[in-house]
Amino acid sequence: MVTLNDVAERANVSKMTVSRAINHPEQVRDELRTSIMQVMQELHYQPNAAARALVSRSTRVIKLTIFEDMDTTEPYYMMLLAGISNELNRHQYALQLATSNSYQVGECDGYILTGIRQKDYAWVEQLQQPVVFFGRNQQGYDYVDTDNYQALYESTRYAISRGYEHLVFVGIDVDEPFEYDRETGFRDAVTESGVSAQLVKLANHCHVATDYVQQHWAEFPKNTAFVCASDRLGIGIEDGITLNGGKVPDDYGVIGFDGVLLNQIASKRLTTMQQPLEVMGRAAAKLLLSNIQHPHERQDQEKIIIKSRLSTAESTR
Amino acid sequence: MVTLNDVAERANVSKMTVSRAINHPEQVRDELRTSIMQVMQELHYQPNAAARALVSRSTRVIKLTIFEDMDTTEPYYMMLLAGISNELNRHQYALQLATSNSYQVGECDGYILTGIRQKDYAWVEQLQQPVVFFGRNQQGYDYVDTDNYQALYESTRYAISRGYEHLVFVGIDVDEPFEYDRETGFRDAVTESGVSAQLVKLANHCHVATDYVQQHWAEFPKNTAFVCASDRLGIGIEDGITLNGGKVPDDYGVIGFDGVLLNQIASKRLTTMQQPLEVMGRAAAKLLLSNIQHPHERQDQEKIIIKSRLSTAESTR
DNA sequence: AACACTTTTGCAAGCGATTGCATAAATTTG
DNA sequence: CAAATTTATGCAATCGCTTGCAAAAGTGTT
Structure with missing residues (x-):
């Protein structure tokens, strides 16, 4: 050496x-x-990185900890990774990947946390290092998130503007802030417009959404639009409609949320609110690095909220 | 501290x-x-990891280097990550993520390399550390791969066994061993059976495959099966068929390859050869760790080849 | 009880870099 | 041109831990 x-x-x-x-x-x-x-x-x-780290007390490593079973293999995270990785590289930091249950090996200069649920906060508090969340939190930690309220508000308004007269919000059955925000966005939009609406919360899987449509088909008059909290749900809903002989987008509209499936399936062109995940990843990395470099400059919780963008396609008219 | x-x-x-x-x-x-x-x-x-690493000359960090623009955001890699991460954690190693163009920051005890193309080998050779490839290579490096030949051979045989009489291999237009293997598997299967066949190589995108079908529709008699080198191509092909009024699976069959899209889209049930990516990731990690722990025990190139599994669905009869 | 063991613990050195302070060289100043 | 000042380089200590060897304690054998 x-x-x-x-x-x-x-x-x-x-x-x-x-x-x-x-x-x-x-x-x-x-x-x-x-x-x-x-x-x-x-x-x-x-x-020699080890020697440097030993004396300078800085490892130049950032850990991304994903609080979710990684075998769910959300492509979602892949785009996040891209953004974070790119930004960290620009600043000559390395990206280390960990899951909540992974053995905590090695040190780092800071954490980016994602997929956190209420029960995980105890773990976070015990961390003695700068932390940035990916996703809103009420605990005072800095975070980067998409504007969930705006996203659902906007997609609901859009559905209404396209002439759909009955609105269904298809949410995810979790007790988390992001889900409330989405629901509230939907509620506000329908209340303002005075259209009829209903809400349901489902597990976030295609087939669950499909089953739901099948079992409740009678509830959905023509001219119903489904505003969904994820693309998965959107795709499942669309299938359910088609299986019941419903016409998309003429008689039924579907709007998803996330935009991660967009580039992958050409035919399944779902209208969706697209999260700029790469940009959000970059932002999280940037915020964390700035917290590391200027430890005391900040008093309040820093919130970076990035708007989702409507991407219209064939599932709405 | x-x-x-x-x-x-x-x-x-x-x-x-x-x-x-x-x-x-x-x-x-x-x-x-x-x-x-x-x-x-x-x-x-x-x-203190740094102090340990300094004296013991072991960082307990493994780098996964992805030789591909990460913004292509293949969900493929996510499953790999899961497998590798799980196995490394079992052995108390940390996983660090890098891309080919990323600044090489920090040391590690070994590399898992994926997405490598011919032009990248110079970079690999300059590495002074144990390396395991994800994907076959002819340079003598240890690797883990799925059996591409077997996969395409088997899916082609399956298509033939379901009564399709004209076979089309839809490959990816890259000059890499894995692609030859797939092609050869297809060729052998059709030769053995004596059915008529044709081959085409396309860029790996849904819409390219869709366009291809549209433009060459006249070439495909009823009872044609398309055996594809990826799920993306398979989905694109299926769309093309449907757009031309073809009936899947009655008159046209489609088989994909990868299996990464399977759990995501309930309706698009593509028959596909599913790569056990999580298992393959584990295997790669295990092989690398064993190379690290027993540096001189091995003489020959170690090849771990894991078979893909046919997963039948609604795109074949 | 004295010897030769084996087992258990401690000491000192050093891994490769950086920090603080001291010194040498170069430059400015009156 | 010597003194004061600035700029450039070097020395020693140190970061937290592990390696090699030495010392101490315990065990068994005659």
Whole structure:
């Protein structure tokens, strides 16, 4: 292994000068610095991260902890990963992946947390490091989230504007803030417009939504639009409608939420509120890094809320 | 920060004894060890990873490097991640994520590489650490892969066994071993059966496949089955058929490959060869760890080949 | 009880880098 | 041009832990 000392000897300077050439270039004579850089190249010198971390107390590692069984394999997270990873790389931080139940091995400079449910907050509190949430929380932690209220409000308004007269909100059966926000967005939109509406909460799976439509088909007059809390539900609902002989989008409309399935299935063009997950990932990474670099500058909870964008397709007229 | 010394003082032993209690429990008197363990608990002692790595020359970090633009957001990788992450956690290793173009920050004990193309091998060779590939390679590196030949051979045979009389292989237009294997599996199966067949290679996107069917519709007599190199292509093909008024599965069959979209879209029940990605991820992690722990035991290239499983659904009769 | 063991614990050195302080060189100033 | 100041480099200590060897304690044998 090539060490600072090796470089120093070869460059005829002390290892301190080499160290400074790397970390504080302005403190080293230009000429000398370039010659040191060259030696580093020749020797393929790579600073030892462990040694650095030991003395500087900074690992340059950020952990993304996903509080959900990873075998559910949400493609959702993949886009998040892309955003986070890109941003961290720009700042020369490494991204480490962990799940809630994973053995806590290795240290890090901060955490990005996602998929957190109420029961997990105890775990979070015991963390002694900067934390940024992906998803709203009422505990005062900084977070990045999409505007769930706006998303459902807007998609509901859109459905109404397309002439659908009966609205169904198909939510997810969890007790979490994001779900309330979505529901409230829907409620406000229908109340304002005075159209008839109903709500249901289902487990977040296609077939559950399909079954629901099958079993309650009588409740849905023509001109019903289903505003869903996820694309999965949207797709399931659409199937249910088709199986009952309903015509999408002429007689029934469907709007999803997330937008993660969009690029994958060309035919299933679901109208949906698309979350800019890559952007949100970047934002979370950026916020965390800023918290790490300026530990005391911030007093209040920082909230970065990024709007979802309506992406219209063939499941609405 | 709680250090070994703190624990040692509190437990009235030297820090060496504490260290041994952790790393070589059998060398410490049972009674003493349990009392040390207790002190560690009380003080919430966590060994400093950097210090450990510095002296032991092992970081307990594995890097998964994905050689593909991550913004393509293949859900494929998510399942892989799950498998790798689970296995690494069992062995108390951390998983670090990197892309080919990401700044190489931090050290690791080994690499799992996926999405590698011919042009990337130069980068790999310069690595000075154990490497396991995800996907076949002819360079002598250990790898884990699904049996691409078997997968396409089997799905083609299946299509033939269901009575389809004209076979179309819809491949991906890349120059990689895995693609040849698939093609060869298809060729062998049709040759053996003597059915008529044709091949095409397309970019791996739904709409490309849909367009292809539209433009070549005249070439496909009734009783044609499309055997595809990915689920995306399969879904695109199916759409193309439907748009042309073809009946799936009665007059046209479609078989995909991967199985990653299966659980996501209930209605689009594509018959497909399902890769057990979680298992494959585990296998890759296990193989890498064994290479790390027994550096010289192995002479030849180790190949772990895991069969895909046919999952029949509504796109074949 | 004295010897040769084996088992258990402690000491000192060092992994590769960075921090604080001291020194040397270069530059400015009166 | 010597003194004061700025800029550039080097020295020593240290981060928390593990390795190699030495010392101490315990065990058994004659």
